[in-house]
Amino acid sequence: xxxxxxxxxxxxxxxxxxxxxxxxxxxxxxxxxxxxxxxxxxxxxxxxxxxxxxxxxxxxxxxxxxxxxxxxxxxxxxxxxxxxxxxxxxxxxxxxxxxxxxxxxxxxxxxxxxxxxxxxxxxxxxxxxxxxxxxxxxxxxxxxxxxxxxxxxxxxxxxxxxxxxxxxxxxxxxxxxxxxxxxxxxxxxxxxxxxxxxxxxxxxxxxxxxxxxxxxxxxxxxxxxxxxxxxxxxxxxxxxxxxxxxxxxxxxxxxxxxxxxxxxxxxxxxxxxxxxxxxxxxxxxxxxxxxxxxxxxxxxxxxxxxxxxxxxxxxxxxxxxxxxxxxxxxxxxxxxxxxxxxxxxxxxxxxxxxxxxxxxxxxxxxxxxxxxxxxxxxxxxxxxxxxxxxxxxxxxxxxxxxxxxxxxxxxxxxxxxxxxxxxxxxxxxxxxxxxxxxxxxxxxxxxxxxxxxxxxxxxxxxxxxxxxxxxxxxxxxxxxxxxxxxxxxxxxxxxxxxxxxxxxxxxxxxxxxxxxxxxxxxxxxxxxxxxxxxxxxxxxxxxxxxxxxxxxxxxxxxxxxxxxxxxxxxxxxxxxxxxxxxxxxxxxxxxxx
RNA sequence: GGUGGCAUAGCUCAGCUGGAUAGAGCACCUGCCUUCUAAGCAGGCGGUCCUAGGUUCGAAUCCUAGUGCCAUCACCA
Numbered sequence: 001x002x003x004x005x006x007x008x009x010x011x012x013x014x015x016x017x018x019x020x021x022x023x024x025x026x027x028x029x030x031x032x033x034x035x036x037x038x039x040x041x042x043x044x045x046x047x048x049x050x051x052x053x054x055x056x057x058x059x060x061x062x063x064x065x066x067x068x069x070x071x072x073x074x075x076x077x078x079x080x081x082x083x084x085x086x087x088x089x090x091x092x093x094x095x096x097x098x099x100x101x102x103x104x105x106x107x108x109x110x111x112x113x114x115x116x117x118x119x120x121x122x123x124x125x126x127x128x129x130x131x132x133x134x135x136x137x138x139x140x141x142x143x144x145x146x147x148x149x150x151x152x153x154x155x156x157x158x159x160x161x162x163x164x165x166x167x168x169x170x171x172x173x174x175x176x177x178x179x180x181x182x183x184x185x186x187x188x189x190x191x192x193x194x195x196x197x198x199x200x201x202x203x204x205x206x207x208x209x210x211x212x213x214x215x216x217x218x219x220x221x222x223x224x225x226x227x228x229x230x231x232x233x234x235x236x237x238x239x240x241x242x243x244x245x246x247x248x249x250x251x252x253x254x255x256x257x258x259x260x261x262x263x264x265x266x267x268x269x270x271x272x273x274x275x276x277x278x279x280x281x282x283x284x285x286x287x288x289x290x291x292x293x294x295x296x297x298x299x300x301x302x303x304x305x306x307x308x309x310x311x312x313x314x315x316x317x318x319x320x321x322x323x324x325x326x327x328x329x330x331x332x333x334x335x336x337x338x339x340x341x342x343x344x345x346x347x348x349x350x351x352x353x354x355x356x357x358x359x360x361x362x363x364x365x366x367x368x369x370x371x372x373x374x375x376x377x378x379x380x381x382x383x384x385x386x387x388x389x390x391x392x393x394x395x396x397x398x399x400x401x402x403x404x405x406x407x408x409x410x411x412x413x414x415x416x417x418x419x420x421x422x423x424x425x426x427x428x429x430x431x432x433x434x435x436x437x438x439x440x441x442x443x444x445x446x447x448x449x450x451x452x453x454x455x456x457x458x459x460x461x462x463x464x465x466x467x468x469x470x471x472x473x474x475x476x477x478x479x480x481x482x483x484x485x486x487x488x489x490x491x492x493x494x495x496x497x498x499x500x501x502x503x504x505x506x507x508x509x510x511x512x513x514x515x516x517x518x519x520x521x522x523x524x525x526x527x528x529x530x531x532x533x534x535x536x537x538x539x540x541x542x543x544x545x546x547x548x549x550x551x552x553x554x555x556x557x558x559x560x561x562x563x564x565x566x567x568x569x570x571x572x573x574x575x576x577x578x579x580x581x582x583x584x585x586x587x588x589x590x591x592x593x
Numbered sequence: 594g595g596u597g598g599c600a601u602a603g604c605u606c607a608g609c610u611g612g613a614u615a616g617a618g619c620a621c622c623u624g625c626c627u628u629c630u631a632a633g634c635a636g637g638c639g640g641u642c643c644u645a646g647g648u649u650c651g652a653a654u655c656c657u658a659g660u661g662c663c664a665u666c667a668c669c670a
Binding site for chain 2: 044078123160315321356418457470472474525529537544548
């Protein structure tokens with residue numbers, strides 16, 4: 001039984017014995033550093049049942065607990081707070097129960113219903129940038145956290161592979177590309193296609209100004225520019241299945257997928273299944289037709305199909321254009337249904353998408369409910385804040401985006417620079433060094449992004465590089481490496497049992513044990529709240545405590561063998577917990593650094 | 594204008610279902626490497642928790658109103 005639950009029973013018994021009153025619940029909190037004790041009972045809420053002075057009541061309950069409960073070693077009362085010191089034996093028993101477990105913190109019970117997490121939805125006309133990076137890191141981590149909390153999880157992405165934006169790149173490539181390929185240029189496929197998207201925009205802008213010079217209004221010029229008309233014509237041909245256009249579309253999308261794959265691999269994320277909008281929008285249309293029959297949707301005079309959500313406090317929403325073509329909503333309805341068809345064990349889905357689409361997902365979930373799907377009540381939009389630059393929003397066409405591949409490389413470069421200054425890796429091979437720089441650089445980037453609450457927007461200043469000191473990924477990785485160094489030197493048989501030790505825990509040791517005890521709770525909270533930030537902040541607290549212990553208490557140089565054995569085992573368990581916590585954040589830990 | 598989100602130290606962020614004197618990191622200042630990795634430790638400086646009301650034993654936290662920033666309200670995605 002959990003410490004709190006045990007104590008709660010005893011406190012209720014105490015109150016009954018002392019005051020002949022029944023408590024509904026007992027309020028606990030961690031004892032603040034400046035007071036003696038491990039756990040604190042707040043007396044104030046009891047006053048509604050027990051009349052009297054809070055401090056005096058606290059004294060009496062404390063006295064009772066000390067005399068009747070073995071766990072309670074001593075107590076003190078400050079105002080209405082009853083601080084209780086827990087016996088060392090409790091913490092030693094706890095430690096023995098977890099110290100050899102490699103998956104400490106992870107739930108062993110598995111739900112039979114799975115959850116699908118979507119955490120990337122790129123367009124295939126340009127490379128991934130910092131905004132996608134936040135999306136991907138967040139979603140990957142939430143998927144891993146859900147797994148750790150006992151869920152079966154499928155990771156997926158939705159690739160927006162059709163539409164006018166792709167035709168723009170295709171058209172520009174046809175016009176100016178001279179048959180260039182990733183092989184002929186040495187460029188990553190997504191970069192090559194992205195370049196032509198920019199080329200299109202240049203040509204488009206040029207034609208607009210030419211038309212304006214000829215006397216057209218800006219509005220007309222934007223509509224009449226020949227390249228745009230041609231791109232639109234291309235889209236119509238694509239939808240009609242024109243062989244050449246479809247072939248070109250397949251080729252260029254193929255280049256982009258290869259490029260994306262490389263970036264995902266560099267980031268260290270993967271997917272169990274990819275979905276493509278070109279393959280799901282038709283299913284969406286089917287269900288629009290279905291919904292028309294059942295009255296979920298209605299048709300306007302011009303032929304467009306809508307869903308009336310005014311009774312739910314929203315507006316009318318279009319689900320099919322008057323020309324019968326699909327909109328975004330159509331595709332998303334189709335994709336959701338397709339996923340449940342493919343994975344019947346899925347009972348809910350998480351969509352990792354920026355908060356600019358809050359309204360869209362509110363509507364999507366509502367429509368799926370109206371269509372009568374029982375899984376529709378378990379849909380969650382993991383909405384996150386934008387990543388802004390000091391100059392404002394990132395815009396690909398204005399060249400103000402922070403490219404994902406470049407960013408990852410820069411982080412590794414910074415790690416290399418710092419490592420060289422510190423000069424601790426002389427005996428490493430070039431290959432080992434390179435892999436370590438990547439681990440550290442990525443660790444810095446991922447931690448930087450994941451430690452902030454998903455809801456909040458992030459301001460990223462490319463000129464001020466991400467820190468490697470303080471509350472950062474490398475700081476935590478460094479602590480892990482230190483622990484591994486101790487383990488290498490100790491040569492300790494890890495199977496020691498510590499219950500036999502007659503020992504007095506030091507404050508720093510007890511603090512670590514208390515912190516370790518929290519880890520499974522933190523995992524569950526993070527899963528419920530879909531927040532990797534909780535894991536990141538927990539890990540930082542744990543690591544701060546460990547470093548304080550490390551620097552103030554001798555481990556290998558302990559006075560007795562018993563103490564040494566305990567401290568080595570404690571260090572090992574902290575290391576394992578760091579590894580597990582960082583694992584669900586998608587961050588690697590190094591053996592040395 | 595309607596709706597939603599955010600607002601805590603110079604900067605970046607914590608602060609769990611309301612609880613003790615609001616916490617970290619960066620930056621700035623002081624100490625600590627011939628003992629387990631100084632990407633570290635120990636300490637100092639730094640606050641109108643956006644504003645005004647309200648709820649109560651008690652509010653950064655909950656409620657109301659206002660201010661500021663962001664997003665959204667398209668036959669765009």
